[in-house]
Amino acid sequence: MTARNGASPPASGAPGRRLPRPGRITPVRISSFTAVSALGRGRDAHVDALRERRSGLRPNDFTGTPLGTWIGRVDGLEEQVLPGRLAEWECRNNRLAWLTLQADSFIEAALQARDRHGPGRIAVIVGTSTSSIGASEEAYRRLTPEGLYPEDLRRPIVHTPHSLGDFVQHALGLAGICVTVATACSSSAKVFAQAERLLRTGLADAAIVGGVDTLCGSVLFGFNSLELVSAEPCRPFDVERKGISLGEAGGFALLEREALAGPWLLGYGESSDAHHMSSPHPEGLGARLALEDALARAGLEPARVDYVNLHGTASARNDEVEARLLADLFPARTRASSTKGWTGHTLGAAGIVEAVLTLLALREGLAPGTLNSRRLDEACGPQIRLENEPAAIRYALSQSFGFGGSNCVLAFGGELPA
């Protein structure tokens, strides 16, 4: 089905056709953050891989049925064991969630926050695209002769999208608001927006945000059916790009309005494309609205943005539209890149993984380039860089766009804008 409204889309900012431009928000501290991806476990592993320009992609060794593509697979997930008290949530996706909670002692920071604020005052707002559908896929492979799930997989919580949020809440012993956001590839970016709104109301003191998505048959063969996967490691913005490389990852961030240290969430912007389920708006209208709203909430002009982590999937359409948007809105001094050549496209986890990479770029003074790509598409302006560059990065954006035309742009700062 390719529903498309016959009406022609309105021009950007046409009166009455969009919500009013938002005002500035009070920035929120990010007191702890971490990620696990094909690059390794925790912040240092990600910084090292960025600096060494070492990709985490490998030839597909995940699917039983051969599929000639490259994937960003997390090592050691098969051996990971959940503590006995969490056995009910056992599945690949929650194993990765557990591994990610251990990275950079994130779990310690979360538990300290629980002690400070109380378990009911900390929200869990996490994103995923497919959650633990891998467990349901496995159940279908191992159905009993009666057509029932095998006994070890008769655990309803791992066969529903909220598997992830419920697991994180129980793993951390929390009792507050708990939601799993599933808007495809914008999921774990939108969790920052939802958490900021919640903290603003004073109905929670802190929020665990982030997301986890793991490789599974659904996404590998699903993206294959759309002819979007590349037979070679993905080459974002390359003139000869041939599609995406899928990956898996997890990441978390602790947002606290009252924290004393840590970088800032300055703003967010969300929008819809109103165009197509699996193809971006041709003029990038939705993406532009999200970008403009993120800047408005942050109180930033485009010229003050030092680095933009792009969605940059290496699909033909996304990269062309996104490159034109960047060239239109930003001066040449703003650096921009896609880091998917390192991690692959981690779908529902892309928002948090790229938020973490953006926060690391701020902290390390390193503007990552674009890995695997050789010659940039002519749609690219001077903003999009192939090489890593040392750079003082004060303000940075991270862009995530998903199926169903769901867009989210996040604005981060190492300091507060004047």
Next chain:
Amino acid sequence: MNPPVRSAFVDGISFWAPRLPGWELARQVLRGETTAPAEPARRPAPALLPPTERRRAPDTVAVSLEVAARACEAAGLDPATTASVFASTHGDLAISDYMCDTLVSTPTLTSPIRFHNSVHNAAAGYWTIATACYAPYTALSAHTSTFGEGLFESLVQAVTDGWPLLYVAYDIEAKGPMATMAPSAGLLGAGLVISPRASAHSRLRLDWRVVDGASHPPTVASPGTLALVQGNAMAPCLPLFEALATGRGEVSLALGPGLALGVEIVALECRG
């Protein structure tokens, strides 16, 4: 400690289930003014979709577009400029069954359309496409607390953003082996337009606060109402719609294991 009570306004209400097809009828049945039809209605065919696609649309899309459109209509709200929150416990159970089944036998023959319709935000995606809406939506799930968490997020957005928004909650019938672990029967869609301020379209006031879950167990709908939507995963929405039908009442909706959303529906004074 008494948590602060906040107020929002209900500007539009919609509902669709096979034996309660449409809010006007559902309202009368829930008020005890009439009985539900014995025969289930055929699934809605949303006028927003092109005629060729009305029958092909997944159940999730058909039922959610129906209630989304009716709620906006009732509220006199332009969908093109309205932000929305979509909530579904299990998402598209029929497509999940198809995907898992196909992956066992013929993974390389996976249907691209069914795959892109398998995302949890498919219904929200089709809604924004059909209404040329550039405003944000979200799509969420919280297992048995899905309805409460979705309503809570809608109320938070109304407070923080200051404009009316659309809340759509739905679940569909489970298919295949999946039905044993993610049970859900029939179709159920429910829609609300929630506004931070009273308007000419406001019908009811909704006073809400977050309370302790242990001392506020979820309100249970009357047996008669439950029987009409037997076994749908979105049934936890029913107590609120009973209160909306009568124009008054207090309801407690689960927000996970620890909290509850306490809601009081208050009738507004009759307007000229």
